[in-house]
Amino acid sequence: MSLVARHLEANGMPTVILGAARDIVTHCGVARFAFTDFPLGNPCGRPFDRDMQTAIASAAVDLFETATEAATAVTMPYRWSSDESWRDGYFKIREDDLETLRQAGEERRAKRQHLRAIGQVRRT
Numbered sequence: 001m002s003l004v005a006r007h008l009e010a011n012g013m014p015t016v017i018l019g020a021a022r023d024i025v026t027h028c029g030v031a032r033f034a035f036t037d038f039p040l041g042n043p044c045g046r047p048f049d050r051d052m053q054t055a056i057a058s059a060a061v062d063l064f065e066t067a068t069e070a071a072t073a074v075t076m077p078y079r080w081s082s083d084e085s086w087r088d089g090y091f092k093i094r095e096d097d098l099e100t101l102r103q104a105g106e107e108r109r110a111k112r113q114h115l116r117a118i119g120q121v122r123r124t
Contacts (some may be wrong), residue, residue, distance in 0.1 A: 002028035018060045033073040034060035038080045061093045
């Protein structure tokens with residue numbers, strides 16, 4: 001998304017990136033970045049927390065007016081939870097899930113191979 005934002009900016013369309021992967025987004029050099037220190041895939045806040053999501057989205061949109069210099073990155077003041085315990089289990093793979101994940105990976109690879117064979121997936 002960051003590279004798309006850079007392309008759009010280069011062609012005159014202002015953008016704001018809202019995300020949780022600060023190192024990746026800042027490395028790409030986007031014009032405006034609203035950082036939330038949340039689990040990946042949840043840059044607007046906790047699921048079903050409309051108040052938090054609305055506040056974060058509004059603050060990100062405000063960057064169109066408040067960002068005065070290139071590569072503006074703002075850390076949003078919101079927290080995922082009252083403590084940091086969510087980090088302990090994030091992306092942790094339990095032993096019970098290994099077989100399910102292995103099987104899902106095999107199915108995905110077989111499907112991609114089939115789609116490649118019939119010309120519906122670009123070869124890399």
